Amino acid sequence: MSEELERTYKVPLGKVLIAPRNKRAVRAVRKLRQFAKKHMHSDEVKLDPQLNEIIWKRGIRKPPRKVTVKMVKDKDGVVTVTPAE
Numbered sequence: 001m002s003e004e005l006e007r008t009y010k011v012p013l014g015k016v017l018i019a020p021r022n023k024r025a026v027r028a029v030r031k032l033r034q035f036a037k038k039h040m041h042s043d044e045v046k047l048d049p050q051l052n053e054i055i056w057k058r059g060i061r062k063p064p065r066k067v068t069v070k071m072v073k074d075k076d077g078v079v080t081v082t083p084a085e
Helices: 014-018 021-040 049-056
Strands: 005-012 044-047 066-073 078-083
Touching: 005 021, 014 021, 021 044, 021 049, 021 066, 021 078, 044 049, 049 066, 049 078
Parallel strands: 044 078
Antiparallel strands: 005 066, 066 078
């Protein structure tokens, strides 16, 4: 690809609550990476530190049920996931 691809998604994280209480935020990060890989067709995904703070804001037990994110795929195929404004 010679140009950037930019998309905004609302990622559902409700199924994360099925996990044990002390693994929910970790699983939410993993689900977010899987979502980005699937929808942006890339193997390399980088999460913004601000997005990580949003997920971990209420601790490991209570991640958000939905997160609105902006995904940008650069010409090298690296997807950067940031919180949407």
